[in-house]
Amino acid sequence: MAEPGAEAGAEPKTEGEAAAAAGTLPLDLTALQARFPDVAYEQPGIDGWPVLRLPLKDWRDVIAHLRDAEGFNILVDLLAVDWPERPEGRFDLVAILRRLPSTAQVRCETIVDGIASGTNAAAPGSVRVPSLTPLFESADWVEREVYDLMGIAFEGHPDMRRILLPDDWEGHPLRRDYPVEGPRVLDPTSKYAH
Amino acid sequence: MAETTTETMVLNMGPQHPSTHGVLRLIVEVDGETIVRCQPDIGFLHTGIEKQFETHTWQQAVTDSDRMDYLSPLTNNLGYVLAVERLMGIEVPPRCQAIRVLFCELSRIASHLVWLGTSALELGAQSVFFYCFQAREAILDMYEATAGVRMNLSYMRVGGLMYDIPPQLPAMVARFLEELPRWISDFRALLDGNPIFRERVQGVGVLTKERALAFGVTGPSLRASGVPWDVRKAYPYSGYEKYSFDVPTSTAGDVWARYEVRMAEMEESGKIVRQAIEGMPEGAWKTDDRKVALPPREELHRSMEALIHHFKLVAQGFPVPAGAVYQAVESPRGELGFYVVSDGGTHPHRVRVRPPSFYNTSVLTRLLEGCLLADAVAIIASMDMVMGEVDR
Numbered sequence: 212m213a214e215p216g217a218e219a220g221a222e223p224k225t226e227g228e229a230a231a232a233a234g235t236l237p238l239d240l241t242a243l244q245a246r247f248p249d250v251a252y253e254q255p256g257i258d259g260w261p262v263l264r265l266p267l268k269d270w271r272d273v274i275a276h277l278r279d280a281e282g283f284n285i286l287v288d289l290l291a292v293d294w295p296e297r298p299e300g301r302f303d304l305v306a307i308l309r310r311l312p313s314t315a316q317v318r319c320e321t322i323v324d325g326i327a328s329g330t331n332a333a334a335p336g337s338v339r340v341p342s343l344t345p346l347f348e349s350a351d352w353v354e355r356e357v358y359d360l361m362g363i364a365f366e367g368h369p370d371m372r373r374i375l376l377p378d379d380w381e382g383h384p385l386r387r388d389y390p391v392e393g394p395r396v397l398d399p400t401s402k403y404a405h
Numbered sequence: 406m407a408e409t410t411t412e413t414m415v416l417n418m419g420p421q422h423p424s425t426h427g428v429l430r431l432i433v434e435v436d437g438e439t440i441v442r443c444q445p446d447i448g449f450l451h452t453g454i455e456k457q458f459e460t461h462t463w464q465q466a467v468t469d470s471d472r473m474d475y476l477s478p479l480t481n482n483l484g485y486v487l488a489v490e491r492l493m494g495i496e497v498p499p500r501c502q503a504i505r506v507l508f509c510e511l512s513r514i515a516s517h518l519v520w521l522g523t524s525a526l527e528l529g530a531q532s533v534f535f536y537c538f539q540a541r542e543a544i545l546d547m548y549e550a551t552a553g554v555r556m557n558l559s560y561m562r563v564g565g566l567m568y569d570i571p572p573q574l575p576a577m578v579a580r581f582l583e584e585l586p587r588w589i590s591d592f593r594a595l596l597d598g599n600p601i602f603r604e605r606v607q608g609v610g611v612l613t614k615e616r617a618l619a620f621g622v623t624g625p626s627l628r629a630s631g632v633p634w635d636v637r638k639a640y641p642y643s644g645y646e647k648y649s650f651d652v653p654t655s656t657a658g659d660v661w662a663r664y665e666v667r668m669a670e671m672e673e674s675g676k677i678v679r680q681a682i683e684g685m686p687e688g689a690w691k692t693d694d695r696k697v698a699l700p701p702r703e704e705l706h707r708s709m710e711a712l713i714h715h716f717k718l719v720a721q722g723f724p725v726p727a728g729a730v731y732q733a734v735e736s737p738r739g740e741l742g743f744y745v746v747s748d749g750g751t752h753p754h755r756v757r758v759r760p761p762s763f764y765n766t767s768v769l770t771r772l773l774e775g776c777l778l779a780d781a782v783a784i785i786a787s788m789d790m791v792m793g794e795v796d797r
């Protein structure tokens with residue numbers, strides 16, 4: 212395991228790349244997998260960052276473990292990718308964590324499926340993802356954004372409302388099946404149709 | 406006199422308030438002059454840029470990237486093209502890297518000048534604004550000489566640049582670098598010794614290191630809170646490891662510390678600009694991979710193959726191998742990240758932008774609590790958000 216600070220200016224550009232070269236990770240994978248046997252480690256890809264693939268049920272607990280036991284102290288970003296036709300599940304949910312001030316970074320990915328396909332992601336029967344807001348305050352706004360644009364609702368979020376679009380907006384625009392022109396224009400009965 | 410009441414009042418600030426840097430709306434609950442609670446309301450400038458990325462080819466999508474942070478368009482361009490180049494495994498020539506660094510640092514100075522001018526303006530120092538915009542004008546002239554436009558340049562391309570730099574650019578940069586120290590000392594003369602300015606910013610809006618990290622604050626605002634974190638040093642890109650520069654930090658975390666850090670950053674950027682222009686390598690300024698970059702114009706008249714490449718690149722674009730990368734760059738506002746996903750096609754499957762301003766704005770919910778309403782203006786200005794980037 213590379214020491215924080217030691218890798219700055221070292222030959223491999225990132226600790227991820229160094230970990231890839233050495234076959235190591237910036238965290239104790241054995242301890243993690245002992246607690247969460249379903250966590251899979253993926254060799255760093257083209258961008259050199261290690262990836263942890265988690266089942267949805269472990270989403271918050273693994274990230275809490277990374278924060279508390281491994282010292283990953285900043286949630287860099289949270290995002291979702293839509294794959295409407297994919298058999299394993301529709302959405303990828305990705306969280307990027309980092310341990311500042313070192314360069315250690317890890318990407319956690321999980322698959323979210325079973326979200327109601329209608330306009331209201333918070334509809335009864337929809338799968339809900341545990342919120343990371345109790346762990347990182349930065350998750351508050353970004354989870355609202357994922358909800359707003361992708362329609363994944365987070366369980367345990369203190370204020371699960373839209374953030375960018377108006378509260379009465381229909382649909383979640385970043386889904387692949389949402390028309391880029393917007394729904395109103397395409398609806399011939401709409402007063403906005405031309 | 407009757408005893409004082411403790412009733413609070415809810416005030417609406419923005420989205421057209423001149424001090425809210427564009428279209429930020431704040432719903433503040435005040436008890437007298439003190440803010441009890443603050444709820445920012447964003448989204449007024451949402452234009453679906455992440456969705457737009459998916460409708461353009463990989464090369465066309467460069468133009469989407471600089472519509473977000475319109476004060477430093479080139480940093481946005483760079484983050485996006487680096488991500489795509491990484492997916493494709495393209496190496497760009499050294500001259501291209503140096504030109505990219507040159508323009509990113511110029512746009513950092515230009516962006517900080519807008520920040521300095523507007524935040525001084527909001528605190529009542531009108532003249533600083535004019536001097537800042539005069540200095541910024543020199544940078545916009547360089548943009549114009551190079552790319553033909555003064556905002557939203559889209560000068561970078563996947564695999565290189567739009568054009569080489571024009572022959573007059575080195576002289577323009579040299580003249581700018583000669584004047585920059587004088588400009589900075591003028592700004593400092595107008596502000597540092599100004600008791601009103603110091604009173605308004607010192608000890609105001611203290612952002613602790615812990616809170617900054619919890620809210621994902623990056624860039625100068627994080628460095629002013631004592632975390633020496635800079636993407637250019639941590640994960641060097643585009644040859645930044647070859648330049649010598651310092652990362653200014655401060656530990657106070659107040660508006661004054663953020664002012665000091667950004668002022669010092671302008672000087673450091675000046676150093677990088679000097680190294681980039683003086684050590685500018687000769688040679689190609691874009692990749693010679695004909696599957697990505699357009700062939701030189703003169704070849705089209707002689708080579709059938711060049712014509713086919715030109716036609717295919719313009720009509721269809723190029724495919725990018727399936728995969729996902731996260732590429733971070735240090736924008737003037739903090740860590741600008743591009744998470745780019747390809748499904749192997751000629752259009753991006755998903756481009757997620759990690760906007761530094763989004764996270765830097767979210768901390769206002771806590772940062773303004775307990776402040777005076779008048780200080781809110783200074784604190785908002787010191788976080789230097791661009792709403793085009795927050796809302797995308």
